[in-house]
Amino acid sequence: MDFTDINTRGVVLLGCGKMGGAMLEGWLDRGLSPGAVTVIDPHPSDWLRGTGVALNAGLPDAPAITLIAVKPQMMGDALPSLRGLSDTLFVTVAAGTPIAAYEAAFGTGARVVRAMPNTPAAIGRGITAIVGNGAATQADLDLAEQFLSAVGEVVRLDSEEQMDAVTGLSGSGPAYVFHMIEAMAAAGEAQGLAPDLALRLARATVAGAGALAMKGEAPGQLRENVTSPGGTTQAGLAVLMEELPDLMIRTVRAAADRSRELRA
Numbered sequence: 001m002d003f004t005d006i007n008t009r010g011v012v013l014l015g016c017g018k019m020g021g022a023m024l025e026g027w028l029d030r031g032l033s034p035g036a037v038t039v040i041d042p043h044p045s046d047w048l049r050g051t052g053v054a055l056n057a058g059l060p061d062a063p064a065i066t067l068i069a070v071k072p073q074m075m076g077d078a079l080p081s082l083r084g085l086s087d088t089l090f091v092t093v094a095a096g097t098p099i100a101a102y103e104a105a106f107g108t109g110a111r112v113v114r115a116m117p118n119t120p121a122a123i124g125r126g127i128t129a130i131v132g133n134g135a136a137t138q139a140d141l142d143l144a145e146q147f148l149s150a151v152g153e154v155v156r157l158d159s160e161e162q163m164d165a166v167t168g169l170s171g172s173g174p175a176y177v178f179h180m181i182e183a184m185a186a187a188g189e190a191q192g193l194a195p196d197l198a199l200r201l202a203r204a205t206v207a208g209a210g211a212l213a214m215k216g217e218a219p220g221q222l223r224e225n226v227t228s229p230g231g232t233t234q235a236g237l238a239v240l241m242e243e244l245p246d247l248m249i250r251t252v253r254a255a256a257d258r259s260r261e262l263r264a
């Protein structure tokens with residue numbers, strides 16, 4: 001991405017914790033100038049202090065993008081610090097909080113893009129779903145997509161309604177995969193492997209399988225490629241496939257339901 005215009009107009013980041021920090025790290029690595037960034041966060045981390053961004057300073061007049069990355073529960077306290085801004089594109093990554101809440105805070109004319117990223121953004125491997133409000137123009141959506149593309153893939157949603165399902169799947173999804181690594185490592189230990197070795201095998205297996213899946217071949221075919229008739233994988237999958245589909249449906253549904261609750 002060409003950051004020239006954004007580096008000139010500036011970027012404001014409200015909240016720089018795990019998600020805001022992951023995205024900022026990705027953008028700084030890819031050409032966003034630290035001097036163009038103003039972060040508002042009550043307790044900046046050591047990492048953030050070392051980046052050279054402006055911390056809790058006055059806001060630029062018309063930042064190209066104002067990224068909102070505070071927890072939904074903090075939104076009421078946090079949004080008033082952005083009230084002076086008008087000529088900016090608000091991009092929010094908060095789970096649950098609807099676009100209407102930002103329109104209530106900044107006016108119906110405010111240009112808002114609601115986004116749901118995930119933490120692999122820190123290494124440029126995130127995926128973010130976006131949807132704009134009525135005031136957001138095609139150019140605004142293009143800008144948000146370009147900016148977010150710097151830290152991974154971007155998909156556009158047809159409606160804000162889809163955001164709860166997206167949050168339950170890809171927003172929270174990295175945690176499911178990390179837990180899968182933990183569970184696989186524990187299972188290896190249960191079969192007699194040393195903890196370090198089991199973790200190394202589990203981590204590399206998930207990372208390698210993920211990278212292979214990204215080549216585009218259907219995951220079902222990739223699974224079959226591993227499964228020799230009458231072999232070990234078939235024996236393992238007989239157990240996993242009995243439980244996992246229903247478990248995953250319940251997992252994603254619980255997360256999506258929580259996203260719906262946060263809206264209330």
Ligand SMILES: NC(=O)C1=CN([C@@H]2O[C@H](COP(=O)(O)OP(=O)(O)OC[C@H]3O[C@@H](n4cnc5c(N)ncnc54)[C@H](OP(=O)(O)O)[C@@H]3O)[C@@H](O)[C@H]2O)C=CC1
Pocket residue numbers: 014015016017018019020021040041042043069070071072074077078081093094095096116117118119171172
């Ligand atoms: N973590 C993830 O994987 C994902 C998170 N999100 C969304 O991103 C948002 C942030 O989540 P996450 O990064 O995990 O949470 P964190 O708690 O790690 O980050 C939130 C940050 O906001 C700061 N903060 C609190 N109050 C204010 C305020 N009034 N003004 C400015 N900053 C404030 C917090 O400071 P302090 O800690 O000192 O209170 C913290 O640094 C949430 O809305 C979440 O739904 C979306 C997708 C994925």
Ligand SMILES: O=C(O)[C@@H]1CCC=N1
Pocket residue numbers: 095167171172
């Ligand atoms: O757990 C959460 O609420 C946030 C939203 C998606 C991932 N983390």
